[in-house]
Each structure stands twice: as structure tokens, then as C-alpha cells.
Amino acid sequence: MTDAEPRVWGLDDDALAAYPTVYRSDLLAGQVAIISGGGTGLGRAMAYLFARLGAEVMICSRRQENLEATATGIRERLGRSIDTMAMTIRDPDAVAALMDRVWSKHGRLDILVNNGGGQFPQQAIDYSVKGWNAVIDTNLNGTWYMMQQAARRWRDHDQPGSIVNIVADIWRGMPGIAHTCAARAGVVYASRSLAVEWAPYRIRVNCVAPGTVATPGLNVYPPEAAKNFHRANPMLRCGDAMDIAEAVVYLATSSGKFITGECLTVDGGQQLWGEPWPNGKPEWFETP
Numbered sequence: 001m002t003d004a005e006p007r008v009w010g011l012d013d014d015a016l017a018a019y020p021t022v023y024r025s026d027l028l029a030g031q032v033a034i035i036s037g038g039g040t041g042l043g044r045a046m047a048y049l050f051a052r053l054g055a056e057v058m059i060c061s062r063r064q065e066n067l068e069a070t071a072t073g074i075r076e077r078l079g080r081s082i083d084t085m086a087m088t089i090r091d092p093d094a095v096a097a098l099m100d101r102v103w104s105k106h107g108r109l110d111i112l113v114n115n116g117g118g119q120f121p122q123q124a125i126d127y128s129v130k131g132w133n134a135v136i137d138t139n140l141n142g143t144w145y146m147m148q149q150a151a152r153r154w155r156d157h158d159q160p161g162s163i164v165n166i167v168a169d170i171w172r173g174m175p176g177i178a179h180t181c182a183a184r185a186g187v188v189y190a191s192r193s194l195a196v197e198w199a200p201y202r203i204r205v206n207c208v209a210p211g212t213v214a215t216p217g218l219n220v221y222p223p224e225a226a227k228n229f230h231r232a233n234p235m236l237r238c239g240d241a242m243d244i245a246e247a248v249v250y251l252a253t254s255s256g257k258f259i260t261g262e263c264l265t266v267d268g269g270q271q272l273w274g275e276p277w278p279n280g281k282p283e284w285f286e287t288p
Contacts, residue, residue: 010215011242013073014077017048021053023049023249027249030054032055032106033110033252034146035057035058035115037061038059042115044241046244047059047074048073049245050111059071059083062088083102085101088138088142089145090137091145092145095145095146103153112162112163113252116143117138117183120135123176131179135183139187140184140187143190151201161202161204162206165205165208167187169209171271187207188207207262207264208264208265209265210267212229233273239267
């Protein structure tokens with residue numbers, strides 16, 4: 001995205017269905033995947049790619065209308081079936097019901113992608129208790145519930161599994177979203193611990209940390225902040241959702257079979273580059 005381009009984020013359904021991929025079309029044939037937050041943004045791109053590669057896909061999120069929009073696009077453009085379940089990962093019982101539904105239908109689960117989450121931009125000094133807890137509960141606790149429920153079933157069925165957690169480019173701090181930085185850092189280090197604990201069960205646990213990627217999720221930020229997003233890395237552009245989807249496939253499948261406890265950062269070099277705010281702090285983040 002350049003200074004002159006309009007504020008339009010993300011790939012549409014036609015682009016996702018036709019996006020060139022390095023992976024062969026039957027890579028995930030016979031495998032079953034759950035993708036949380038699969039109705040929009042990064043999760044939507046993952047759902048398209050996993051379906052294109054032959055996986056049986058279950059997408060979940062809080063809003064059924066978003067799930068149905070993605071599922072309809074996949075059915076119409078790819079001719080692939082896809083399951084949906086409206087639920088919240090903040091509810092352990094709902095997470096267990098999701099896992100039960102997948103195992104009941106398919107008798108297996110191969111890949112879990114924890115993409116569900118959310119945050120809002122605000123100076124940390126102004127967070128309410130409710131706001132802080134909501135982000136921690138979704139991004140950290142929700143991810144944990146999903147990992148634990150999947151791992152228990154893999155252990156009990158003596159089946160291997162692969163988990164990929166979508167985190168954030170937290171390495172230099174994230175002014176304006178300290179709550180999600182805290183939660184995502186927790187996920188990264190929980191994942192490293194679980195990678196060791198669960199290796200005897202043949203469960204791999206990895207993370208992908210996206211940088212500035214063009215999805216509708218960027219619309220939560222004010223226009224004065226959003227107009228400079230593409231300047232956040234030395235490549236001077238935003239990534240797209242398929243950059244992240246392909247990274248997830250790399251870690252989740254046989255290409256990543258000897259990788260566990262790692263975090264793959266996909267950010268165009270953002271963690272190496274300049275200031276968190278490329279042109280100085282935006283007006284909405286000014287301090288006295």
C-alpha cells in the first residue's frame with residue numbers, strides 16, 4: 001500500500017480462490033483442520049488455502065454470518081465442503097463441544113490453527129479492568145483452552161497432531177495494544193513449554209507472528225494511524241493474508257515435521273526497522 005492508495009484492506013474471495021500457491025493441490029488430502037477466527041481476515045485466507053489443498057476444514061468464530069460468508073465462498077468457488085460452528089473460545093465448554101463435533105464426524109484431527117482473537121487500540125494507562133480482561137481471556141486463555149482440548153484427544157486416541165498459534169510481532173513492544181502484546185507473549189512461551197511436554201505424544205506446537213498485513217482487522221485503527229502502516233517495515237509495504245496462510249501450512253504439515261517450539265515471524269523485516277510509529281506517534285496516541 002502506498003500513500004496514494006485508498007484504505008481498502010484484504011483479498012476478496014475471487015483472489016483467495018485463485019491466489020498462486022507453492023503447495024501441491026493434494027497436500028492436505030485426508031487431513032482434518034480446525035481454524036478459529038475462520039470467518040474473516042487471516043482465518044478466512046487460511047480456510048481457503050487449507051480447502052484448496054484438500055483438507056476437511058472446520059472454521060469457528062463468534063459470528064455465524066461471517067462463517068457462512070466464508071463457507072459459501074469456498075463452496076461456490078472451490079467446490080469444497082466446509083463446516084462451521086459459531087462459538088467463543090473464551091468458553092471452555094464450547095471449546096470441548098467443538099472438538100467433540102469434529103471427532104464425532106471425522107474420527108480424527110490433524111491440525112489446529114488458533115487464529116481467533118481480538119484487541120482494540122488504546123493507551124494502556126486508560127484500559128478498564130473489563131477491557132484488559134477481555135483481551136487476555138480471548139487471546140491467551142481461549143488459545144490455551146483450544147490447545148489443551150486438542151492435545152487431550154490426540155493423547156487419548158494415540159494420534160499425532162500439529163498446533164499453529166497466530167500471535168503478533170511483539171519483539172520490540174507494541175505501543176497502543178499492550179494488552180494483546182502481553183497475551184500473545186504468553187502464548188509464545190506457553191507454546192515453547194508445551195512443545196517439550198507434548199513431544200512424547202507426537203504433538204508439535206509452533207507459532208506464526210504476522211507483521212502489518214492487509215486485512216479488514218486494520219480498520220479498528222484510526223485513519224491517521226492506518227495511512228502509514230506500510231511504512232512499518234523496510235520493504236515499505238503491507239503483507240497479504242496468504243503470506244500468513246502459507247506460513248501456517250509450512251509449519252503445520254510435513255514440511256515442518258522436525259520443527260516444534262518455534263515462532264516464525266512474517267513481517268517484512270518490521271522487527272529490525274526504525275520506530276514502532278514510522279512517522280512519529282499518531283495524534284490519537286499523543287501523551288502530555
